[in-house]
Amino acid sequence: MSYSAFSVFRHALTGNRHWPRAWRDPEPKKHYQAIIVGGGGHGLATAYYLAKEHGITNVAVLEKGYLGGGNVGRNTTIIRSNYMLDGNGPFYELGMKLWEKMSLDLNYNVMFSSRGVINLAHSKAQFDAFARRGNSMRLNGIDAELLTREQVREQVPHLDFSEHARFPIFGGLCQPRGGTARHDAVAWGYARAADQLGVDLIQNCEVNGFIREEGAIVGVQTSRGEIRADKIGLAVAGNTSVVAAKAGLERLPIESHVLQAFVTEAYKPFVDTVVTFGAGHFYISQSDKGGLVFGGDLDGYNSYAQRGGMYVAEDVITAGLAIFPQLGRLKLLRNWGGVMDMSMDGSPIICKTETPGLYLNAGWCYGGFKATPASGWCFAHTIARDEPHPLNAAYTLDRFSRGYAIDEKGVGAVPGHH
Amino acid sequence: MIRIDCPQCGVRDYTEFTYGGDATLQRPTSDCDDQIIWHDYVYQRENPRGLLRELWQHSQGCRCWLEVERNTVTHDIQSVQLASGGSVSGGTR
Numbered sequence: 001m002s003y004s005a006f007s008v009f010r011h012a013l014t015g016n017r018h019w020p021r022a023w024r025d026p027e028p029k030k031h032y033q034a035i036i037v038g039g040g041g042h043g044l045a046t047a048y049y050l051a052k053e054h055g056i057t058n059v060a061v062l063e064k065g066y067l068g069g070g071n072v073g074r075n076t077t078i079i080r081s082n083y084m085l086d087g088n089g090p091f092y093e094l095g096m097k098l099w100e101k102m103s104l105d106l107n108y109n110v111m112f113s114s115r116g117v118i119n120l121a122h123s124k125a126q127f128d129a130f131a132r133r134g135n136s137m138r139l140n141g142i143d144a145e146l147l148t149r150e151q152v153r154e155q156v157p158h159l160d161f162s163e164h165a166r167f168p169i170f171g172g173l174c175q176p177r178g179g180t181a182r183h184d185a186v187a188w189g190y191a192r193a194a195d196q197l198g199v200d201l202i203q204n205c206e207v208n209g210f211i212r213e214e215g216a217i218v219g220v221q222t223s224r225g226e227i228r229a230d231k232i233g234l235a236v237a238g239n240t241s242v243v244a245a246k247a248g249l250e251r252l253p254i255e256s257h258v259l260q261a262f263v264t265e266a267y268k269p270f271v272d273t274v275v276t277f278g279a280g281h282f283y284i285s286q287s288d289k290g291g292l293v294f295g296g297d298l299d300g301y302n303s304y305a306q307r308g309g310m311y312v313a314e315d316v317i318t319a320g321l322a323i324f325p326q327l328g329r330l331k332l333l334r335n336w337g338g339v340m341d342m343s344m345d346g347s348p349i350i351c352k353t354e355t356p357g358l359y360l361n362a363g364w365c366y367g368g369f370k371a372t373p374a375s376g377w378c379f380a381h382t383i384a385r386d387e388p389h390p391l392n393a394a395y396t397l398d399r400f401s402r403g404y405a406i407d408e409k410g411v412g413a414v415p416g417h418h
Numbered sequence: 419m420i421r422i423d424c425p426q427c428g429v430r431d432y433t434e435f436t437y438g439g440d441a442t443l444q445r446p447t448s449d450c451d452d453q454i455i456w457h458d459y460v461y462q463r464e465n466p467r468g469l470l471r472e473l474w475q476h477s478q479g480c481r482c483w484l485e486v487e488r489n490t491v492t493h494d495i496q497s498v499q500l501a502s503g504g505s506v507s508g509g510t511r
């Protein structure tokens with residue numbers, strides 16, 4: 001069924017007791033045209049675009065837990081395309097355009113809000129660097145505006161503009177079209193839309209191994225039996241190294257690290273945009289419920305634990321207090337961790353592998369949530385056409401050996417620093 | 419909090435240490451001109467879910483580099499030794 005104001009009204013009259021389930025719970029078939037391993041945002045988006053853009057509807061998404069139980073439900077929901085390098089800018093901008101029409105496209109309210117993303121500059125040098133970034137963005141057709149200190153103050157009056165500020169605010173770079181979305185709704189919206197196009201969403205189905213025939217991958221062994229497919233795409237984020245090793249990719253340019261996120265108790269409207277700190281690692285926005293959602297650094301060592309340490313929590317909160325001293329009066333409601341697939345240059349991988357039948361989507365670092373639609377769109381194209389779209393052509397596995405790393409931050413091959 | 423039993427200094431919080439990453443990587447000799455070997459050393463990682471042999475430097479203590487065997491899921495530490503392979507000198511700690 002299609003969701004509409006009329007359906008909301010009609011179901012309200014019957015006490016909301018008769019809503020049909022949002023997607024089926026099918027038994028896995030013996031064979032599919034394509035299997036996507038990983039029922040998170042990227043996997044579900046890939047399945048949706050395979051069906052919608054390429055007419056490939058005989059598709060299964062295999063998820064070891066429940067749909068959207070990983071990073072798509074653990075991030076700080078920030079959406080932006082303020083990238084500088086050529087391989088990145090146009091790709092994330094495709095994502096931005098898909099975000100802008102996502103709710104209509106999926107017939108599901110993902111609560112995308114173009115509330116703007118402001119990066120704070122704390123010195124003239126940083127301001128100049130932001131001018132350079134902003135100009136690169138505009139050359140790629142992406143919106144960017146330099147803000148003076150007074151313009152930042154107008155938009156975010158509660159920042160510390162006093163003379164006591166440890167890191168005085170010099171100005172900022174704003175991407176007005178950036179913003180936030182309701183992250184669970186993104187997973188559910190893609191799941192429901194893919195299901196309606198005929199995609200089988202198989203939950204509690206862990207991939208334990210791969211079936212090979214004559215050097216090609218032709219299926220998977222799962223906790224719910226053997227399932228074969230012509231093409232198999234991996235979209236398993238933090239568990240990429242584990243799953244890919246079973247498919248014969250023993251080593252990848254990826255390390256798994258834990259990243260924490262935090263939310264405070266609900267508070268009156270306080271900040272109506274996304275703000276990032278320029279003198280440390282901290283980013284914050286306010287949810288529609290009123291909770292202040294924020295995050296910062298990785299814990300700093302390899303980790304597959306979906307929880308972090310108190311030391312980093314303290315460090316992130318300290319950075320937050322440097323720009324918003326008022327945060328100190330709020331109670332922290334929850335904090336949690338997600339496992340990031342940190343790549344060696346901070347940029348993702350969306351490509352065919354050398355093994356026939358196997359396709360890889362990984363290395364999302366901090367950027368996974370905002371990339372969800374573009375990642376799914378490009379991965380679907382790569383799987384369906386057996387070649388990358390020009391927008392993800394730079395995201396290959398062999399870019400490291402060819403000397404074409406896309407290192408936006410310029411910190412080198414230390415994944416924990418991206 | 420991860421706590422590391424430094425062979426020189428005793429049990430300390432990990433915040434006294436600097437992370438050095440995967441200890442199983444072998445740096446190629448400086449006269450090696452095989453690009454694939456260098457690529458594998460610089461970029462490729464096993465990234466195990468489970469036991470990982472890794473380097474930590476006790477940067478706010480004795481400054482020794484340590485080789486630590488840690489579980490990346492539970493953070494349980496199985497063993498700690500000096501990365502140099504040497505033993506602790508100068509009596510007991």
